[in-house]
Amino acid sequence: MPELPEVEALRDFLDDRLKGRSVERVTPVAVSVLKTYEPQPSALEGQVFTGVSRHGKFLDMEAGGLHLVVHLARAGWLRWRDSVPPGPPRPGKGPLALRLSLAGPEQGGDGGGFDLTEAGTRKRLAVYCVHDPSQVPGVARLGPDPLADGFTREVFAGLLRGERHRIKGLLRDQSVIAGVGNAYSDEILHAALLSPFKIAGELSEEEVTGLYEALRTTLREAVERSRGLAAGELKAEKKTGLRVHGRTGQPCPVCGDTVREVSFSDSSLQYCATCQTGGKPLADRRMSRLLK
Numbered sequence: 001m002p003e004l005p006e007v008e009a010l011r012d013f014l015d016d017r018l019k020g021r022s023v024e025r026v027t028p029v030a031v032s033v034l035k036t037y038e039p040q041p042s043a044l045e046g047q048v049f050t051g052v053s054r055h056g057k058f059l060d061m062e063a064g065g066l067h068l069v070v071h072l073a074r075a076g077w078l079r080w081r082d083s084v085p086p087g088p089p090r091p092g093k094g095p096l097a098l099r100l101s102l103a104g105p106e107q108g109g110d111g112g113g114f115d116l117t118e119a120g121t122r123k124r125l126a127v128y129c130v131h132d133p134s135q136v137p138g139v140a141r142l143g144p145d146p147l148a149d150g151f152t153r154e155v156f157a158g159l160l161r162g163e164r165h166r167i168k169g170l171l172r173d174q175s176v177i178a179g180v181g182n183a184y185s186d187e188i189l190h191a192a193l194l195s196p197f198k199i200a201g202e203l204s205e206e207e208v209t210g211l212y213e214a215l216r217t218t219l220r221e222a223v224e225r226s227r228g229l230a231a232g233e234l235k236a237e238k239k240t241g242l243r244v245h246g247r248t249g250q251p252c253p254v255c256g257d258t259v260r261e262v263s264f265s266d267s268s269l270q271y272c273a274t275c276q277t278g279g280k281p282l283a284d285r286r287m288s289r290l291l292k
Ligand SMILES: [Zn+2]
Pocket: 252, 253, 254, 255, 256, 257, 272, 273, 274, 275, 276
């Protein structure tokens, strides 16, 4: 699932390619992809893109005062096309969910465009066509952006104060901090040498400072690594940059201990016991079930 760094790189990539270009056609292909009815995406046709911005993990492409807002979710992706096949795309079992084509140099067509695709059967990719991005419920709910200038250590400490949730869950909560998901929360906690199960409101002042620095540094470095990459290269780049997430059984690059995992019903987290939990493995439901 793309998180803040990948979505920021996609924003950069699209801003370069869309600004000043006009929309020829927007074609929703998958039944459930479009979450709004009015205005219709055809209202974008003929409008000129003025820029692309990001809200948490949402992309926001603005043209003619309208916003095409996209949440890629777990299995969604954007595929840039230098040339768009002629004729309407056929709805079917393929991954294509929505196609946007740009007007060509003489408005005669084939100025390229992009496809939004989604693999798998659980359809979560969401597209909204709105007058204002705050009309998208998921955008309206977002907490502050952790890379914004105003996101100081004090702002971060205020978000944690009194929180009874585990720090891993809190970092992933989009209404608390915008843009961090399962992968980067594992990475941030590993960099901060903190157990994912610590209670957020119980961190010491030093731990809050360490976590704040790990949050900003991890995301900023990931953004820097991803910037300038083509849309198609971002997923591979995300994978190679990760130190514990998705690396169960491999050695921790810091201390050499084996990266461990805790599994939940629909996700799992990875951590290093030596770096993060004083060498003590965390309880894992699946592991204890296997040992019964
Ligand atoms: Zn380690």
